[in-house]
Amino acid sequence: MSSSLLFLDSSTSTASHLLPFSRITTPFNGAVSLRRSVGPLNVRPFVLSPLRTLSVNSSNNPSPVINDKSGGEASAKIIDGKMVAKQIRDEITAEVLKMKEAIGIVPGLAVILVGDRKDSATYVRNKKKACESVGINSFEVRLPEDSTEQEVIKFISEFNNDPSVHGILVQLPLPSHMDEQNVLNAVDIEKDVDGFHPLNIGRLAMRGRDPLFVPCTPKGCIELLHRYAVEIKGKRAVVIGRSNIVGMPAALLLQREDATVSIVHSRTKNPEEIIKHADIIISAVGQPNMVRGSWLKPGAVVIDVGINPVEDANSPRGYKLVGDVCYEEACKVASAVTPVPGGVGPMTIAMLLSNTLSSAKRTHNFQ
Template identity: 60%
Template structure:
């Protein structure tokens, strides 16, 4: 099984991409390194898990510096994002000139959730700015699960669509009726062909994210953005204590997995965590992805902690 999964990346490249020397899929390629700072996960696995001897003690190893060495500063995510989009736009133009095609993104949006509307709108704007084809299919909140799957199948078969995104979370009403149709969220996401799973939620992509020595075809974008924000802001991750608030399949879980791949010591806070304030105060890096406004207070943080707020919460 290991050999099969490891060989997925090359075998699932679409034909037009196999013939294009301009943009290979490997995360370690020069194209990717020109756009983002995040290294390939496989390159991070080269760091051996060599535990120090009892005489030396973990606290004295050179790799783990004092957490008080952090300097407080603002992480300018908007500026970093604009730079990445600008570089992507240049590569898309080169791609169009070279092979006569541009990337295509198909998005499925169910219902009228306000934060999801914002996310979808921002994706449409970013795609337009980068020259990426953007196709949105909107379905009513009371649609049946098979209707979503039908749209996914159309996108799977469309050669002009290279990435498919089902905007999550899906409406609760849909989740209630889906079990009767044997269609839960996992089943719906599994319908997306692996090579077009740009959200990185396919079970194989998540599995490869979790396993050392493996490289997913795609990494969920919000966790990837958090890591890129930290790296481009020169925040050291290796050896640091990272606390992730929230354990959703969309953000919390993959963020914790990705931080672990970057050699942070990771703790997840969830609604059943005892004394979450005390746990949060241990964090060198704290990422809040709970979807609850005003959850993290100043007394949850130690001086110099790096804080990333992932959530978007409408406040009346």
């Protein structure tokens, strides 16, 4: 079998393995809802230069030293997403307290859950706990499986008009009788903290424009590179996967950082030959251990977004979680690599909290 046939783009159902702690969303089709209370010409963009969550205290950062190596014996530096996410949550906690004391405003995140899927309920619970940990108010609406699309949109409209709510999430998947695009398009662009609105993605793609929000997982990938002082400018970067959720916005963010970017996907011939030239690799395809150590350039930095269950008789659960990249092999070749789990996953929720804080700051002109 050709190696190019191993790919499954994360725009398929395999996307559920890519973002274990965040909602899996379907991007909008480009239509702009007339229900939105704020038109696209009235919004103020979130400036991405540089892409930092908050001010950084360098004394609290992970060691930035990542050295090139010829591969083989030495182990790669582990990019600890749990540690960085905790740093970011601590920074957000301080910023939320500062905002509350200065102007009496507390950022608010609203989540709408329809139905009783256990995985969706877990995602919502994780987000609620994360909000509580940093002092962000959380609002939750739970609706029965047989609710109508109009009932869901009614709650979205109420949150759109609620000044105490600065971010809105509709937990997906929705029941099959609902049109997800209609529901998601009802979210005010200024409260679309997932950053998947076509106007946000369009601004991300255009030079000289900035989106209101950057999608959480790709933003988390770039933040990890920043916090570990990985130089992006002028480097060759390869993004594996072209989904609207991770791959495509990750490539756009790398391009904004002045990397030379290639995208490898399900129709790419000889993907390993392209990947071998990459200084930075972001993989998001949902295929366990697909990228081998022999595919990597010695000294490359690997950000593995994939999270895939594979059978493991030694695990009490009967399975273990692995990434798209063969971790053991990558550690012998790469200069730095994210583990799975504990790499990108914790960063996704941290970036969601960051986007919610940014929304509240922008709304109230608070610096």
